[in-house]
């Protein structure tokens with residue numbers, strides 16, 4: 001593909017009199033080539049005649065791409081924190097929350113699938129389930145929700161497992177935020193700063209005290225306060241996502257077991273209780 005430039009675009013406008021270009025040679029056009037659009041549209045391999053399967057399939061694939069975009073931003077936010085670049089991290093976290101809000105809205109579309117519509121293709125899923133989404137698992141891991149059992153589902157997939165294993169064994173975003181707080185002079189217990197990263201994070205009194213100090217100055221110039229508020233808003237947004245999943249699934253399959261082997265709605269309801277940054281919630285009683 002030729003690279004464009006301001007000059008080339010100005011020349012094209014002159015030649016077309018302001019109308020879009022339509023005269024392409026060869027067997028493709030630059031839009032198709034740039035985003036592999038034809039390839040993308042060849043990836044819907046439906047397994048049934050059920051009308052709702054296309055909706056389910058498209059929203060599932062859409063969510064996978066959005067999880068990927070979100071994951072990239074979360075990793076980048078973590079990198080900015082390791083460099084003490086809080087202003088940049090704040091901007092990236094704003095985008096992360098926008099991603100989550102967008103992903104949450106996919107439930108509005110999926111919620112139009114009726115129980116009978118879902119039943120028309122459900123058996124074709126076999127034991128396929130969103131809980132096997134490795135990109136979602138990456139998102140959970142960079143946010144610090146480590147679960148060895150759920151990670152293990154990907155051990156046999158050679159092109160997926162190495163990156164997921166690395167993510168499982170690495171510090172998450174919040175771990176790096178707590179190290180940053182320590183560098184800023186807050187007293188954080190060493191057991192928090194250097195621990196087995198494969199274990200899920202559990203609340204610490206030293207972290208609670210540090211956040212309480214940060215919240216002592218709730219102003220726009222206090223970057224640590226701004227960071228805390230961004231983090232809790234992200235956590236809140238993901239909780240809303242989980243809650244909408246749970247309610248939508250309740251509406252579609254009631255209390256029937258999930259395709260992935262779990263008890264279904266009961267299991268999903270339980271995961272809605274998870275919070276990534278527990279102390280930011282706990283200190284609310286004292287603010």
Ligand code: HEM
Pocket residue numbers: 056059060063064110113128129130131132133136245249252253257258259260261262263264265267268271
């Ligand atoms: C609309 C129909 C859907 C139903 C009825 C449904 C149902 C369920 C159920 C019952 C579970 C629990 C695990 C199991 O399968 O046993 C689950 C987990 C999960 N589903 Fe869905 N789901 C639906 C759509 C989706 C879509 C389109 C996605 C996006 C990729 C998705 C992502 C997930 C994820 C990531 C989990 C694991 C949650 C976690 O680890 O916290 N689901 N789903």
